[in-house]
Amino acid sequence: MAFGVYVHIPYCIQRCTYCDFATYEQSKILPPDQYVELLFKEIRQKHRYYPPQSLDTIYFGGGTPSLIPAHLIVAIIKELGRFGFTTRPDTEITIEINPATINKEKLKIYLDNGVNRFSVGAQTFDDRLLKMVHREHSAKQTLETLDLLREHNLNFSFDILFALPSQTVDGLKNDVKIAIEQGAKHISPYCLTVPDGHPLSKGRPLEEEQVEMFDIIANELTAKGFQQYEISNFALPGFESRHNMLYWVDEPYWSLGLSSHSYSKESAWGTRYWNINNINDYQKQILAFDGQEFASPAKHLPENQFEILEMHQALTDFCHTSMRLMRGLNVAQLQNKFPQNVSDKVLSILARLQEKSWVKNDSGHWYLTREGLVLSNRVFQELTFLSEDV
Numbered sequence: 432m433a434f435g436v437y438v439h440i441p442y443c444i445q446r447c448t449y450c451d452f453a454t455y456e457q458s459k460i461l462p463p464d465q466y467v468e469l470l471f472k473e474i475r476q477k478h479r480y481y482p483p484q485s486l487d488t489i490y491f492g493g494g495t496p497s498l499i500p501a502h503l504i505v506a507i508i509k510e511l512g513r514f515g516f517t518t519r520p521d522t523e524i525t526i527e528i529n530p531a532t533i534n535k536e537k538l539k540i541y542l543d544n545g546v547n548r549f550s551v552g553a554q555t556f557d558d559r560l561l562k563m564v565h566r567e568h569s570a571k572q573t574l575e576t577l578d579l580l581r582e583h584n585l586n587f588s589f590d591i592l593f594a595l596p597s598q599t600v601d602g603l604k605n606d607v608k609i610a611i612e613q614g615a616k617h618i619s620p621y622c623l624t625v626p627d628g629h630p631l632s633k634g635r636p637l638e639e640e641q642v643e644m645f646d647i648i649a650n651e652l653t654a655k656g657f658q659q660y661e662i663s664n665f666a667l668p669g670f671e672s673r674h675n676m677l678y679w680v681d682e683p684y685w686s687l688g689l690s691s692h693s694y695s696k697e698s699a700w701g702t703r704y705w706n707i708n709n710i711n712d713y714q715k716q717i718l719a720f721d722g723q724e725f726a727s728p729a730k731h732l733p734e735n736q737f738e739i740l741e742m743h744q745a746l747t748d749f750c751h752t753s754m755r756l757m758r759g760l761n762v763a764q765l766q767n768k769f770p771q772n773v774s775d776k777v778l779s780i781l782a783r784l785q786e787k788s789w790v791k792n793d794s795g796h797w798y799l800t801r802e803g804l805v806l807s808n809r810v811f812q813e814l815t816f817l818s819e820d821v
C-alpha cells in the first residue's frame with residue numbers, strides 16, 4: 432500500500448482574484464516559524480492515526496510554500512522522520528513554487544534535503560493576463576525561475592490557466608509551447624472557475640469555446656509525447672504525479688495544516704477527516720490538544736471534522752476517483768473491495784453508459800471515451816450512490 436503526506440503552507444505574496452484556497456497574504460497571518468510549530472504539534476497529536484512507515488510521497492502545497500524560509504520546509508520533513516515517517520531516496524517530494532519566490536540558495540537547500548519535484552504555479556506567460564488576475568509575478572520572472580530549474584535538470588510540473596477573459600487561442604497555444612520548450616515534464620491545465628458576478632466572469636470564452644481550448648491544449652501536448660493520464664493532468668511517460676495518484680487509486684494519505692483533508696483506512700469503508708479552514712480556529716484547536724496523542728480521528732476530533740464512510744459513500748468515491756484516470760476503473764479492484772451484488776450493479780450501469788458511448792471497456796478496465804470526458808459530470812452523476820442503492 433502506498434502512503435503519502437500533504438502539508439499545507441497557507442502563505443501568499445498577495446491574493447489572486449480567482450483563488451478559493453485557504454491562504455492568506457503573508458502579512459495577515461502568524462509568522463511562518465509559528466505556523467510550522469503548529470504543524471509539529473499536529474504531527475504529535477495525529478501520528479498514531481497511521482503506522483510509522485517510510486513515505487512514498489510528500490507534497491508541500493498552498494499557498495506558496497516557496498515563500499517561507501527553506502529551512503522550515505526541511506524541518507517539517509525531519510519532524511515527520513522523528514515520528515517514524517521517514518523518506519527514502521525514491522520518495523517523491525514535491526514543493527509548489529511561484530516565480531520570484533525562489534533563488535539558487537533556496538533551491539540548494541531543497542535539493543540537499545530530498546525535494547525532487549517542483550510544481551510551478553505560473554498560469555500563463557501573458558503579462559496582461561497575469562496582471563488581470565492579480566498574480567504577483569511577470570512572465571520574465573517565470574522564465575528566470577524555469578531557467579534555474581532547467582540548469583539543474585529538475586523534474587517540474589507547470590500549471591496552465593485557461594478560459595480567462597479575453598484570452599485568445601493563439602495566446603493559449605503560446606503558453607503551452609513555451610511550457611514544453613522550457614522542459615516541463617508534467618502539465619496541468621486548469622479552467623478558470625469563478626461564480627457569476629465575479630469581476631473575472633465577464634468576457635470569458637463561452638462553454639463550447641472552453642471545451643475547444645482544452646482540446647487545443649490536449650492536442651498540442653499529445654503531439655509532443657505527453658499522455659493525458661487524468662482528466663486534467665498530462666505527463667511525459669514516467670512523470671505522472673505519484674502523490675496525486677494516491678487520491679485517485681484509493682490509497683490513504685495524511686494531510687497536515689490549515690483546511691487540509693485526509694483519508695485513512697482505519698474503518699471498514701475508510702475514514703475522511705479534515706482541518707478547520709480559518710487560521711485562528713485552527714491554531715486554537717491545535718493548542719487545545721497540545722502535547723496529547725490520539726489513536727484515531729474519532730477519538731480526537733469533533734464530529735463535524737470527520738466522517739466514517741458507509742459502503743455507498745466508499746463506492747461513490749471509488750467510482751469517481753478511478754474514472755478520473757484515463758486508465759479507468761479496475762474491475763478486479765472493484766470486485767475485491769465490494770460485495771458481488773454491489774459490483775454487479777456498477778458494471779451494469781457502466782454497460783448502460785457504454786451504449787451511449789460515454790465509457791469503454793478494455794482489459795479489465797472501464798474508462799471515459801472522448802465524449803464521456805466532455806460529459807464527465809453526467810457520468811459521475813450516474814455513478815453516485817445513496818444508502819438505499821446498495
Ligand code: SF4
Pocket residue numbers: 442443444445446447450451452454493494495529552
Ligand atoms: S498564489 Fe496560488 S494559492 Fe496564492 S492566492 Fe494566488 S492562486 Fe491562490
